[in-house]
Amino acid sequence: MNFLELVTRRHSMRNFSPTPIDEKTISYLIETARLAPSAVNYQPWYFIVVREEEQRIQLQRCYPREWFAAAPLFIVVCGDHSQSWKRKDGKDFCDIDAAIAIEHICLAATESGLGTCWVCNFDASICSEVLGLPDCIEPVAILPVGYPISEAFPSKNRKNTAEIVKWEKF
DSSP, X not given: OOHHHHHHHOOBOOOBOXXXXXXXXXXXXXXXXXXXXXXXXXXXXEEEEEOSHHHHHHHGGGSOOHHHHTOSEEEEEEEETTTSOBOTTOOBOHHHHHHHHHHHHHHHHXXXXXXXXXXXXXXXXXXXXXXXXXXTEEEEEEEEEEOXXXXXXXXXXXXXXXXXXXXXXX
């Protein structure tokens, strides 16, 4: 599958099979995130893999949705603002760096026949408590990961290229 086919197949999936994900595949997903680019190569991220049932149940407290609870695996991507690069005007690139790593995981999961969904609307304080995060570490997103129950790929509602591309100036 070429890259355009891969990004076309990737979508937010909310129908997970309970089938566990093997260690080799999990390692592959994490490796793709580890190799993601970051501002000044600071790599201000941590990836917390949650797969044991009791810990998954605890993590679900920060985002209590039925579809979320069905995922057999969660990868919580965290940022460390004390390690991230800041531009001269103070802009912190931690969230941007984490987002690049997150999308690497999502694309690698799609390539591996898995589905994911970016979850950002969760209670960060509960998530931090459940995972025992130190104060300097922020949970950026939770990725539920699993095999899809259905192989159907929904069409994507995207703007036309002419609506989003400007040439030379705005």
